[in-house]
Amino acid sequence: MSADAEVIDIQPARRQRVLILSWEYPPVLVGGLGRHVHALSVALTAAGHEVTVVTRHAEGAPLEEYAEGVRVLRAAEDPVRFPLATDSLLAWTMAFNHTLTRAALRAAEAGGFDVVHAHDWLVAHTAVTLAEHLDLPLVTTIHATEAGRHQGWLPEEMNRTIHGVEHWLSNASARVIACSGYMRDQVARLFDVPAGRIDVVPNGVDDRAWHARPRAVSAARARFAGDGPLVGYAGRLVYEKGVQHLVDAVPYLRDRHPGLRVVIAGDGPYRDELVDQAQRLRLADTVRFTGFLDATQLPAVLGATDATVVPSLYEPFGMIALEAAAAGAPLAVAETGGLAEIVEPGVTGVTFPQGDPDALAGAVDRLVGDEVFARRLARRARAVVAERYTWSAIAARTAGSYATARREHGAFRARRAAALLTAGRSAIAIPDGNLLAGAAS
Numbered sequence: 001m002s003a004d005a006e007v008i009d010i011q012p013a014r015r016q017r018v019l020i021l022s023w024e025y026p027p028v029l030v031g032g033l034g035r036h037v038h039a040l041s042v043a044l045t046a047a048g049h050e051v052t053v054v055t056r057h058a059e060g061a062p063l064e065e066y067a068e069g070v071r072v073l074r075a076a077e078d079p080v081r082f083p084l085a086t087d088s089l090l091a092w093t094m095a096f097n098h099t100l101t102r103a104a105l106r107a108a109e110a111g112g113f114d115v116v117h118a119h120d121w122l123v124a125h126t127a128v129t130l131a132e133h134l135d136l137p138l139v140t141t142i143h144a145t146e147a148g149r150h151q152g153w154l155p156e157e158m159n160r161t162i163h164g165v166e167h168w169l170s171n172a173s174a175r176v177i178a179c180s181g182y183m184r185d186q187v188a189r190l191f192d193v194p195a196g197r198i199d200v201v202p203n204g205v206d207d208r209a210w211h212a213r214p215r216a217v218s219a220a221r222a223r224f225a226g227d228g229p230l231v232g233y234a235g236r237l238v239y240e241k242g243v244q245h246l247v248d249a250v251p252y253l254r255d256r257h258p259g260l261r262v263v264i265a266g267d268g269p270y271r272d273e274l275v276d277q278a279q280r281l282r283l284a285d286t287v288r289f290t291g292f293l294d295a296t297q298l299p300a301v302l303g304a305t306d307a308t309v310v311p312s313l314y315e316p317f318g319m320i321a322l323e324a325a326a327a328g329a330p331l332a333v334a335e336t337g338g339l340a341e342i343v344e345p346g347v348t349g350v351t352f353p354q355g356d357p358d359a360l361a362g363a364v365d366r367l368v369g370d371e372v373f374a375r376r377l378a379r380r381a382r383a384v385v386a387e388r389y390t391w392s393a394i395a396a397r398t399a400g401s402y403a404t405a406r407r408e409h410g411a412f413r414a415r416r417a418a419a420l421l422t423a424g425r426s427a428i429a430i431p432d433g434n435l436l437a438g439a440a441s
Contacts, residue, residue, distance in 0.1 A: 016402050017050045019104065019113040019130070021123040023096065025055035025072065031236065032319050033143055036203060037119055043204070043395035045069035052113070054104045054126075056096065075103035090158055097125040104130050115139055115402045121146075121162055124169040131172070137405035137412070140173040141201075142166065142187050144316045148337075149240055151314065167191045174405040174412045177201050177398065179317040180338030186316075199401045202342070203317050204394035207386050209295070210326035216300035224288060224301065228259025229368040232305035232329065234298060235320050237268035242311035242334060244270075247277050247287060248357035249364065254286055257368055262287045265301060302327035306374065307367040313354050315339050321349075322389055325381035330374035332363040348381035 020041060024034030041051045045068065057063065057074035064073050078099060104126055118127035118140045131138035146162040147154060154160045170176050170191040176198045178184040184198045212220075224230060231253065235241050243264060254260045264274070264287060271289065278287045293301060302308055308329035310321050317338035321331055331349030333339045343349040350366050352359035367374040405412075 015048050015050065016399060017112060017114045018044060018117055018402065019107065020051060020053045020117045021127050022053060022055050022119040023122040025053055027061055028056050028058045033119060039204060039206065039391050040395060040398060041070045042068045043391035044399065047395050049399060052107050054100060054107055073103050073107050075099040090161060093122055100126040101129055108134055115405055121165045121169055124165050127169065128172045137174040137409040138172060139175045139177060139401055139405050140169055141177040142170065145186060145190060147190055148186060148314050174408055175199055175401045177401055179203050180341050182337045182341065183316045201394060201397045202389060203319050204391040205322040205326055205385055205389050206391060207326040210299045210323050212300035212303045212327060217303040220300040221304040224261060224263045226259040226261045228257045229306040230304060231262045231364060232302055232308045234265040234302060237266050237271040237274060239270055240314040242313045242354065243274055244277060245355060245357045245360055246309050246311045247274060249361035250283050250286055251281055252361045253364055256365055260286065263290060263301060265290045265293045265298060267292050299327045302329045305329045307332050307364050309364060310334060310339060311360055312336055312339065318342055322385055326385045328378055328382055330367045330378045331381060332367055348384055349377055
């Protein structure tokens with residue numbers, strides 16, 4: 001929501017037939033990726049494109065259906081799960097891609113496609129296989145990177161393997177979509193992808209879905225607020241979201257604002273540590289952990305806050321900032337990743353250095369201590385969301401990436417074939433049969 005953020009120019013595009021691959025799609029919603037793919041698919045269809053999504057099956061969901069104009073095929077799991085006698089993520093991903101590839105090939109039998117669009121590394125093997133088998137351009141959206149999630153440290157073999165798959169998928173793609181300039185630079189640096197092959201397309205938000213009714217907002221405030229201001233957080237409870245720094249800031253804020261309450265909505269593996277931290281700081285009466293809130297509850301809770309905090313240490317984009325802004329919440333966000341690009345200090349929110357509880361406390365104090373200032377920022381942020389981050393605009397930009405990938409497909413395929421041939425010759429020249437080392441160099 002920065003004043004100098006790029007304004008999306010929506011141009012009419014001819015109808016394109018799109019095959020989207022995603023491991024999440026309703027009713028399977030684990031994080032934000034599934035919601036993104038769903039909203040994008042519906043918006044592309046509304047713009048006149050033909051969209052087929054191939055995704056993971058969920059119990060009770062049909063294997064194939066048309067929903068909101070989108071053709072959805074769900075890949076059923078093989079009867080024998082984990083044939084390698086392990087429940088590791090990598091083994092599951094391998095088995096999942098087998099079923100996903102079969103389902104995608106069945107989808108292709110019913111009609112041709114113009115482009116394959118992959119979302120993150122979990123569908124990489126199917127994406128590359130389909131693009132090569134059908135001779136189609138591949139577009140990949142990298143929503144986050146393994147290196148970014150771990151602050152550049154890849155401690156385990158699994159982490160390094162995921163990083164390698166991300167590198168492979170990015171370089172096999174004619175176009176790579178990143179959600180922010182920060183992510184574009186990270187993809188270019190980590191995976192050696194030319195910046196000119198990376199398109200920045202921000203995430204979108206259905207701002208109407210985040211406008212809670214005044215009665216619902218009042219009820220949320222009565223439920224969670226005390227006699228003082230209400231501060232909120234919403235998102236996964238994992239280390240990189242930085243919630244621990246918000247908890248550290250609460251004693252100062254409580255002293256400054258008697259009756260202050262903090263509501264932390266969400267769940268995740270870091271929850272127990274955060275609860276223990278709040279207890280050590282004697283914040284049991286101040287901080288409330290609600291767990292997961294549904295699409296009806298969360299907008300009302302965010303709209304009831306006097307400040308919503310996004311304290312992330314790593315944030316490729318910062319979807320919750322858009323959602324909270326659409327709900328009418330004044331924003332205090334960390335100066336990191338995509339957050340630094342979508343929030344303009346003093347205009348659409350306030351910012352603070354990441355990982356700094358004192359600075360976080362100061363930023364929140366500015367909002368809760370000056371209601372007129374806070375509400376002015378909130379009104380401007382809501383207006384900017386409605387102007388720049390609609391799904392119709394995001395779909396138009398994404399369709400532009402598809403069109404570019406199609407124009408460049410022949411030249412990209414020739415360059416890639418030459419690069420793979422060179423890599424193969426290098427592998428053959430390696431002594432002791434160390435083919436993998438040569439091919440990866």
